[in-house]
Amino acid sequence: MPALPIPPLAELRLRRSAKWRTFPDDVLPLPVAEMDFPLAEPVARALRAAIDRSDTGYAAPTPDLANAVSGYARRAWDWTIDPDQVRTVADVGIGIVEILRRVVAPGDGVVISPPVYEPFAWWIREVGAHVVEAPLAGQPGAWRLDLDALERAFAGHATAYVLCNPHNPVGLVHPREDLVALAELADRHGVHVLSDEIHAPLVLPGAEFVPFLSVSDEARRWGFAFLSASKGWNLAGLKAAAVITADPAPKRYVDRLSPHSLYRTGHLGVLATVAAFTEGDPWLADVVDVLDHNRNLLGESLARSLPEVGYVRPDAGFLAWLDFRTLGWGDDPAARILATAKVALNSGHRYGSTGAGFARLNFGCAPQTLTEAVARIAAIR
Ligand SMILES: Cc1ncc(COP(=O)(O)O)c(C=O)c1O
Incomplete structure (x- = not known):
């Protein structure tokens, strides 16, 4: 160690x-x-330098965070992200809630796969939708997405699915074939997939992270990915995250986010996130x-x-x-x-x-x- x-x-x-x-x-x-x-020392350095400059104003409209995230994704996962399709938001929770507000109507069903990060259900209720459970299949040790349960849930008028990729709390890194099958189901039933990839930088030896948007055209047509340095580099209190798309259809929803979303993001969070994703x-x-x-x-x-x-x-x-x-x-x-x-x-x-x-x-x-x-x-x- x-x-x-x-x-x-x-x-x-x-x-x-x-x-x-x-x-x-x-x-x-x-x-x-x-x-x-x-x-991480590069993060601490960036924050100390900002404090020394009394640089505690609003986050600036620069491409720095988008470039840092896409550079990291290429190095870590060989995943090409178009920086023009990266939108800065305050945190993953806000990103998911704001996208849900735009893709679901009150009363719609939004699917999750328990056991899963508790706030997913809060976020769905926050936008007036209701939670539809398609629990993970299998037993501890052999967890997988339950594609049959997802198909039933998607056919039953769900409009979105919140995927946890990797899956908190069981630490499951979804295999590519499951993500491909999930994207096919989403395409068949017209379901938006919001892929929370906040734990992706912390995939451990022996496993390989597969970004949802990298698996197929269907995934890109229906998918949104959410990344942040807040888990990997422990920056949760600084408030910066990214919503990523890879197709004009989901990007249209991101374009409808408030123009103020950047100013609601932590300036120190952006500085720290750029340092983490470039030098961390x-x-x-x-x-x-x-x-x-x-x-x-x-x-x-x-x-x-x-x-x-x-x-x-x-x-x-x-x-x-x-x-x-x-x-x-x-x-x-x-x-x-x-x-x-x-x-x-x-x-x-x-x-x-x-x-x-x-x-x-x-x-x-x-x-x-x-x-x-x-x-x-x-x-x-
Ligand atoms: C899967 C998952 N998504 C989102 C979050 C919260 O992220 P944020 O603070 O960026 O909203 C956490 C925090 O533990 C998490 O585990």
């Missing part, structure tokens, strides 16, 4: 972000999707090494101290989906674990109907924090 200097807990507790202010100091906070690593590869490689180490360490620690807990190594990101059902801790094991083990996890039942009995753990932390969390949970069993 490389020497990525991870601050001790006492220092992390000085951070003022949600992860460190939501729980008292005796709780190990492993829910909110922030990582505990120090900022070495730091990201170190983070990926730590996450790779941690996903193995988590598996070993659970096998040793909590063998009843089901865990399948995720292929992407820093989130683990833990199955507590055989322990008989009820639908919300995270509540019991917080109260008695003083470890904060996310409650699985919030990730859709299939999440009862599960909890999500953030392993974007020091290895010692991870082993301490497992030890605390094992002690209450």
Whole structure:
């Protein structure tokens, strides 16, 4: 494992972000999707330079972010993005909500595949649409998109699908053939696909990320991709993300976003995102090494101290989906674990109907924090 200097807990507790202010100091906070690593130096440099210039005004209408995102996509995934089809927005959530507002009418169905990132359902309800579930197929370890369930949902008057690619919380990196089949279904039924690719820079060794818009003409005709440096480089509070299209049809919807969307984006977020996507590869490689180490360490620690807990190594990101059902801790094991083990996890039942009995753990932390969390949970069993 490389020497990525991870601050001790006492220092992390000085951070003022949600992860460190939501729980008292005796709780190990492993829910909110922030990582505990120090900022990438090129990002820190860009931010320090901006502060030194008192450069805290509005984001400027420059092509910098579009060029940085497309340069990264070419290097990382051999994916060609036209910078003219990149639109800057404040965050992925706002990007998805604003596109949904334009492609669905109130009362329409929007499909998701639980267990999936909880706010997808909030965003769909925010635009007055209703959530249609087409759960992932299979069992832990063999998760896949359920193409039959998606076909039924698309045929039942859904107008959009929010794809999580890679899929939070199970860490599934969708195989190309599933994305091709999904695009065919979308084309057949006239369903817009909003592909949330926020975790894509954190695909771990052994897996290969496939950008949805790269798979076929159908995908490009119906697809929108959402990228940001906020997970990969831990910049969530700075507020900058990109909506990407690759065909005139979806671009028409993006063109209808408010001309003010750029000014609603964080200027520091744009500066940091440009630094991350242009100069952040070495730091990201170190983070990926730590996450790779941690996903193995988590598996070993659970096998040793909590063998009843089901865990399948995720292929992407820093989130683990833990199955507590055989322990008989009820639908919300995270509540019991917080109260008695003083470890904060996310409650699985919030990730859709299939999440009862599960909890999500953030392993974007020091290895010692991870082993301490497992030890605390094992002690209450
Ligand atoms: C799949 C997914 N999408 C979106 C977000 C939130 O992104 P943003 O803060 O850019 O809205 C997260 C945060 O964890 C996420 O996991």
